[in-house]
Amino acid sequence: MDAPHIHKWLKPLSALYGAGVRLRNYLFDKNVLKSVSYPLPIVCVGNITVGGTGKTPHVEYLIRLLHTHYRLAVVSRGYKRKTKGMIIASADSSAQEIGDEPCQIKQKFPFLTVVVDADRRRAIAYLCDLPSEQRPQLILLDDGYQHRRVRADFSIVLTDYNRILSKDCLMPAGRLREPIRALHRADTVILTKCPSNLAPIELRAAERDLALYPHQKLFFSQLCYQSELTPLFPDQPLHPTASSTLVIAGIANSEPFFHEIRSRFPIVTERIYPDHHEFTEKDIRILIKEWSDLDRKENTIIVCTEKDAMRLLLWRSSFPEKMLSRLFFLPVEAKLMFEQECGFVNKLLGAIQNKLPS
Secondary structure, three states: OEOOOOOHHHHHHHHHHHHHHHHHHHHHHOOOOOOEOOOOOEEEEEEOEOOOOOHHHHHHHHHHHHOOOOOEEEEEOOOOOOOOOOEEOOOOOOHHHHOHHHHHHHHHOOOOEEEEOOOHHHHHHHHHOOOOOOOOOEEEEEOOOOOOOEOOOEEEEEEEOOEOHHHOOEOOOOOEOOOHHHHHHOOEEEEEOOOOOOOHHHHHHHHHHHOOOOOOEEEEEEEEEOOOOEEOOOOOOOOOOOOEEEEEEOOOOOHHHHHHHHOOOOEEEEEEOOOOOOOOHHHHHHHHHHHHHHHHHOOEEEEEOHHHHHHHHHHHHHOOHHHHOOEEEOOEEEEEOOOOHHHHHHHHHHHHOOOOOO
16 A cells, blocks of 8 residues: 655645535535435545546456346446447447446447436436336435435445555545545545455555445455456458557556556567547547557557547547457446445345335
8 A cells, every 4th residue: 555645735725625615515414405305315426636546447346246136226426438428328329428447348348228317317307207118126326425415325435555644634635535534425435456466464554544334335346457458440351360469548557557567578568648648630540640650560459448448439440450350448337346235235135225127
């Protein structure tokens, strides 16, 4: 676990931001600002830091866990989308229309109802008003922990193993959206991105750092990359075996992804973009030139993250034909460690059982 970098000169601004956050939470706690409950059970997945906790893989984990038993829907704000208002995602929805993360979820689970709206209450009300044969039996609220206008029946907070919360501070000096004590609103906390060889002493250190209440449960998860790359354009012919890889990542913490690619390929060229980076025409021209230069020396493929894949799909017509068969992404899944899944499911269903259909 690493101590986070703090921009000390920004701490006065963090103090002002913190005052606003504490006032807002106080008003919700005292019921001056209202939280609304709904007849459908709502499970919220969020964090108290800015990005990088593996939220989308954990939402997908819940979908895989629950979709065979319940009709699910996902509600998301659709971060950095180019549209406004409420949108019901379809198979043809792009990252520009609904955001890269909802687009990724809809692509992987096409049977799922995915609703994108900055006004989460409006989106949930829409789902509640659907005819009974279409109405979801369980709603997953993506990145909704700070959206206190909706009262979730079960709240899951994710925190990155590699960033010690107790040594972090509020934005903009640090990466905390809320003070660490905001964890106490959660029903469950998952320490994400844990190494596979996590030692018992490190487990105890994490428990001390988070200082959860007795009724809260701490779980540990890791990100597991799939063994095979997935072609970005599967209708293209298979690529020749590659000895060189151009790796691109526009996610909050790209090092684990790059580390995985380095373990698979002998020659790796890395390019880092900001989280949720919107590729421009200039970016694509540079990417094409860099790939062409590398490919002349060694047979080269391009590998990106799943989120980047959703944004690169928009540029298909700009890529040379040969390049289309060289574009891949590496899927990743979240998995609970130490045989904790049964305990997690029991806690989740126990909290929302009264609202779930029999």
